[in-house]
Amino acid sequence: MTQSSESKLQLDPEEVTPSPGNNPLAMRPMMGNEAIARGAWEAGCKVAAAYPGTPSTEIMENLAKYPAQDLHAEWSTNEKVALDVAIGGSFAGVRSFTSMKHVGLNVASDALMSQTYIGVNGALVLAVCDDPGIHSSQNEQDTRIYGHLAMTPVLEPTDAQEALEFTRLAFDLSEQFDTPVIVRSTTRLSHTRSLVQTGERLEVPCKGFREEPKKNVMIPGHARLRHGALIERERALKEYLESSDLIRWERGGDELGIITLSTAYTYVKELMPDASILKLGVSYPLPDAKLREFCASVKRVIVVEELEPIIENELKILGLKVEGKSLFPREGEFSTDVVREGLVQAQLLPPRAKIEALEVQPMARPPLLCAGCPHTSSYMALRALNSRVSGDIGCYTLAAVEPLKAIDTTVSMGSSIANASGMALAGTESRPIVATIGDSTFLHAGLPPLINAVYNNANITVLLLDNHITAMTGGQHHPGTGRNLRGEEAHQVDYEALIKSVGVKWIKTIDSYNMGTVFQTLREATEYKGVSVVIVDRPCVLDPVKLKGPAFQVNAEACTGCQTCMNLGCPAISWTDELYEGHHKVTIDEAACIGCSLCAQVSSTNCIEPIEAPQSL
Amino acid sequence: MSNVNQPGSDAAQSSAAEHTDTQASKTPVNVLIVGVGGQGVIMVSKVLATLCQQQGYQVKQSEVHGMAKRGGSVFSHVRFGEHVYSPTIPAGEADVLVALEWAEGLRWLSYLKPDTGILIADTQQIVPPFACRDRKHGAAMGYARETVADIAGQVTNCFAANAGQLADGLGNAKAANTLLLGMLSTALDFQEDTWRKVISQMVPPKTVDINMEAFSQGRDWVERFDPANVPHTEERPRPGQATPHEVHLELPEINRAWCKSCDICVKFCPERCLILDQDQKAVLSRPELCTLCRLCERLCPDFAIALNYKE
Ligand SMILES: Cc1ncc(C[n+]2csc(CCOP(=O)(O)OP(=O)(O)O)c2C)c(N)n1
Ligand code: SF4
Ligand code: SF4
Numbered sequence A: 001m002t003q004s005s006e007s008k009l010q011l012d013p014e015e016v017t018p019s020p021g022n023n024p025l026a027m028r029p030m031m032g033n034e035a036i037a038r039g040a041w042e043a044g045c046k047v048a049a050a051y052p053g054t055p056s057t058e059i060m061e062n063l064a065k066y067p068a069q070d071l072h073a074e075w076s077t078n079e080k081v082a083l084d085v086a087i088g089g090s091f092a093g094v095r096s097f098t099s100m101k102h103v104g105l106n107v108a109s110d111a112l113m114s115q116t117y118i119g120v121n122g123a124l125v126l127a128v129c130d131d132p133g134i135h136s137s138q139n140e141q142d143t144r145i146y147g148h149l150a151m152t153p154v155l156e157p158t159d160a161q162e163a164l165e166f167t168r169l170a171f172d173l174s175e176q177f178d179t180p181v182i183v184r185s186t187t188r189l190s191h192t193r194s195l196v197q198t199g200e201r202l203e204v205p206c207k208g209f210r211e212e213p214k215k216n217v218m219i220p221g222h223a224r225l226r227h228g229a230l231i232e233r234e235r236a237l238k239e240y241l242e243s244s245d246l247i248r249w250e251r252g253g254d255e256l257g258i259i260t261l262s263t264a265y266t267y268v269k270e271l272m273p274d275a276s277i278l279k280l281g282v283s284y285p286l287p288d289a290k291l292r293e294f295c296a297s298v299k300r301v302i303v304v305e306e307l308e309p310i311i312e313n314e315l316k317i318l319g320l321k322v323e324g325k326s327l328f329p330r331e332g333e334f335s336t337d338v339v340r341e342g343l344v345q346a347q348l349l350p351p352r353a354k355i356e357a358l359e360v361q362p363m364a365r366p367p368l369l370c371a372g373c374p375h376t377s378s379y380m381a382l383r384a385l386n387s388r389v390s391g392d393i394g395c396y397t398l399a400a401v402e403p404l405k406a407i408d409t410t411v412s413m414g415s416s417i418a419n420a421s422g423m424a425l426a427g428t429e430s431r432p433i434v435a436t437i438g439d440s441t442f443l444h445a446g447l448p449p450l451i452n453a454v455y456n457n458a459n460i461t462v463l464l465l466d467n468h469i470t471a472m473t474g475g476q477h478h479p480g481t482g483r484n485l486r487g488e489e490a491h492q493v494d495y496e497a498l499i500k501s502v503g504v505k506w507i508k509t510i511d512s513y514n515m516g517t518v519f520q521t522l523r524e525a526t527e528y529k530g531v532s533v534v535i536v537d538r539p540c541v542l543d544p545v546k547l548k549g550p551a552f553q554v555n556a557e558a559c560t561g562c563q564t565c566m567n568l569g570c571p572a573i574s575w576t577d578e579l580y581e582g583h584h585k586v587t588i589d590e591a592a593c594i595g596c597s598l599c600a601q602v603s604s605t606n607c608i609e610p611i612e613a614p615q616s617l
Numbered sequence B: 001m002s003n004v005n006q007p008g009s010d011a012a013q014s015s016a017a018e019h020t021d022t023q024a025s026k027t028p029v030n031v032l033i034v035g036v037g038g039q040g041v042i043m044v045s046k047v048l049a050t051l052c053q054q055q056g057y058q059v060k061q062s063e064v065h066g067m068a069k070r071g072g073s074v075f076s077h078v079r080f081g082e083h084v085y086s087p088t089i090p091a092g093e094a095d096v097l098v099a100l101e102w103a104e105g106l107r108w109l110s111y112l113k114p115d116t117g118i119l120i121a122d123t124q125q126i127v128p129p130f131a132c133r134d135r136k137h138g139a140a141m142g143y144a145r146e147t148v149a150d151i152a153g154q155v156t157n158c159f160a161a162n163a164g165q166l167a168d169g170l171g172n173a174k175a176a177n178t179l180l181l182g183m184l185s186t187a188l189d190f191q192e193d194t195w196r197k198v199i200s201q202m203v204p205p206k207t208v209d210i211n212m213e214a215f216s217q218g219r220d221w222v223e224r225f226d227p228a229n230v231p232h233t234e235e236r237p238r239p240g241q242a243t244p245h246e247v248h249l250e251l252p253e254i255n256r257a258w259c260k261s262c263d264i265c266v267k268f269c270p271e272r273c274l275i276l277d278q279d280q281k282a283v284l285s286r287p288e289l290c291t292l293c294r295l296c297e298r299l300c301p302d303f304a305i306a307l308n309y310k311e
Helices: A032-042 A057-063 A079-092 A102-118 A144-150 A160-177 A220-242 A264-271 A288-297 A310-317 A336-345 A376-385 A395-400 A415-426 A439-455 A495-501 A515-527 A598-602 B010-016 B021-026 B041-054 B066-070 B102-107 B148-152 B163-170 B173-185 B192-202 B205-223 B264-268 B295-299
Strands: A027-031 A047-050 A072-075 A096-101 A124-130 A181-186 A192-197 A247-250 A256-261 A276-280 A282-284 A300-304 A388-391 A433-438 A461-466 A506-511 A532-537 A552-554 A573-580 A583-588 A608-610 B029-036 B058-063 B073-081 B096-099 B118-122 B157-161 B274-276 B282-284
Touching: A027 A032, A027 A160, A027 B041, A032 A057, A032 A124, A032 A160, A032 A181, A032 A192, A047 A057, A047 A079, A057 A072, A057 A096, A072 A079, A079 A096, A079 A102, A079 A124, A096 A102, A102 A124, A102 A144, A102 A220, A124 A160, A144 A181, A144 A282, A144 A310, A160 A181, A160 A192, A160 A220, A220 A288, A247 A288, A256 A264, A256 A288, A256 A310, A264 A276, A264 A300, A264 A336, A276 A288, A282 A310, A288 A310, A300 A310, A300 A336, A376 A395, A376 A433, A376 A461, A376 A515, A376 A598, A376 B264, A388 A395, A388 A415, A395 A433, A415 A433, A415 A439, A415 A461, A433 A439, A439 A461, A439 A495, A461 A495, A461 A515, A495 A506, A495 A532, A506 A515, A515 A532, A515 A598, A598 A608, B029 B041, B029 B102, B041 B058, B041 B073, B041 B173, B041 B192, B073 B102, B096 B102, B096 B173, B102 B118, B118 B148, B118 B173, B148 B157, B157 B173, B157 B205, B163 B173, B163 B205, B173 B192, B173 B205, B192 B205, B264 B274, B264 B295
Parallel strands: A047 A072, A047 A096, A096 A124, A124 A181, A256 A276, A256 A300, A388 A433, A433 A461, A461 A532, A506 A532, B029 B096, B096 B118, B118 B157
Antiparallel strands: A027 A192, A192 B058, A247 A276, A552 A583, A552 A608, A573 A583, B029 B073, B058 B073, B274 B282
16 A cells, blocks of 8 residues: 655646546546545446435545446435445445445444345445544544444545555455445545545456345344354454555554554654554454564554544453553544644653744634525524424524524434424423424435324424525435436425325425515414424525525615624625614625525615615525 | 745745755645635645646645535645645644635634744635624624734734735736735745646636736735735724723613514514513513614514613
């Protein structure tokens, strides 16, 4: 496994923007995620399925850039469906792949836990991206623990070059050892661009379906047999790893040895380029003899791993004396700074000279709903209704904070509806109980809880925020948009018919840019006893197309600084330095305003008006 | 590596010139590019990364996507040299900080190398709603208050320009980022024409000429840089240091007989200090939160709410 792009090279300008497929042997700058996609394509993958999730989304987006005759690539409704589709591909005898963010594996884990018993026919590879530091997630779980639980090998690339090579290798290992294989990335690796040496695609002939019920049908009698096979597989993998390139021993002095993996390796190299390093390209299983040998070769062993002490604990089980989490944090993203601190604490590096703080007061800039976001009016109305709101995951989660501040709970994708049911069925809440859920999230995991709410007669209102896209992750299609991953036309879910068919009696579809209707409909819906569903319909202003209508302006003469419009949290509206009775007058940034008219609708003194004559959006 | 043409300052030139080519090969050069979602941080860093790659360096470019689209801070680390391991720049080790937005530049200032770090900043201000939240009388805007002069006093190599305005003068405000690239080009010693070549390849073909002009103007701006020439926005009081506006209003008074329970004031009170009581009449339930904004008074269709002037 080579370090990425060590050689000096002169880039052909054409190669600057990589266009997949042509000139296979070129070096190109690639994000970790692009490299994983490339690795899957080069390995001859034929079936690929995923559900988007930061930081993994670009893997499937990039796979879809390869020709359709090479592979089927799809957005599936959720991660379990995606894994099951890939498993189907493997059963059919072709190399198959799925990618997801760390929490996506929770959803897919049920299938993985059985499939690991079954093994593979065509290779089965999962790329799972962790999010240390929680840049864009609901938690910071460590996928390596799933590797242990599912007894599924976990490969750990360090940079984009390795991301490509390890992914390709994962397909081979999968077939060689009859196991699904996880390639684990992190936000840092997924979103770092560096030069990658690409290769050619391997055309792998289809193996055909293998009729082998004892292996393919997991009933207790078969599963018992397979569990034993799994333990044997672990042993074989350990033996393979003893001499594999995946484990790299970089020899240095005999005072100190560092065992590290993934991006943590880069920070260690940055700080102690000459130390003895055992770089693990895999976190499950581990080559015990190699680890013992390394630890015996040095006086002191330090394990540098992000998140949980997985490797450290393994070494301790082997009876080896190592240090790890006594020096480095278990939470948060690693960086050169964090690793340096640990090495300073271990007295291996001198403390850094303190940097003198500059006299500046940084300003918070939290993410916001876009100007004209179709989710805004629903939360204005919910706020006014004084309802108890269980939220879900998507752009609209931003309505949990000021100024909308209208969401009381957020758990995991699809939780909102059943959370609301539980609160309602507890019978203790006097406020109206409302679940708010995005269209993509509804199709991901919202349907079973809706069926359940009707079945168990929960008195709740469900707000289906239909912005016609999976917006949070950058605008991906889903079965409600009428297009598929490759942008081709596809069947579009009819929400009203679907919801009616599960037994909901009260359904209304409304336009989210009509504040009055949103208020009124929500009031009616919450007064209804039983499950009521309001579909709030308006496309996202950012994806799939950026919308821009004629802008609105503030008539400064009429503005009384009342700040009602500021309650929308629209980023196009800000203060001027002019005051009215001590309150700032406001102004609208014409370039940012998309003309949704919500601010004009809520304003108290007719102070906001269109710049041009009104036109429907 | 870095080589700033700071007019009339040999000292700055020699300190920056410490990163000679040989140095750059040992320790990577660190350029941090920051801004707000949608401004083009990623594009700017791609130009730089491409240029470095063409010059035969190893490059790592690490960015934070996630919330970028939704108006949050965006940053991109570009590191190049003979060997680059870590994808990110440690605090206090950026050779150059390029800020596409003024307050974002301030946020990352501590990443600059003390003494030798070079700040290249657009003075453009993107004010988030968050900075306009305090509804109290006389409250100050929460936007960063520091001016170019303040920062030039603390960061030796501070070059700022209202790039958008300058580019607008050339006929296309969108060339602002190219102007900043022109400024950046003076801090790194790649040949001028290699920059021009890369930029020409990466901008829409029709805009090459205007981008080349913007690039020249950026280089020029650094050449003739004078902090006093940077038109900066008004001095603003720091948050919490505002002169309190004299409040001359009493708390809202509600005429119960006139209130018809329509709920409008309750819905729209930004501080949520009004409720309907058991008799379905509006009451000021949390007077301590009231900012005397007079919204309820204006919205009540029955004139049932009044905020009276103090005697
Ligand atoms: C199990 C799981 N998979 C994926 C994600 C990533 N994710 C967060 S929000 C979101 C999509 C939300 O789309 P939608 O519900 O339509 O709301 P929008 O963002 O469009 O408002 C996704 C895929 C996640 N958090 N958890
Ligand atoms: S991306 Fe779309 S859904 Fe998300 S905040 Fe912007 S407008 Fe709203
Ligand atoms: S019309 Fe008002 S609320 Fe809508 S985008 Fe423009 S400024 Fe924002």
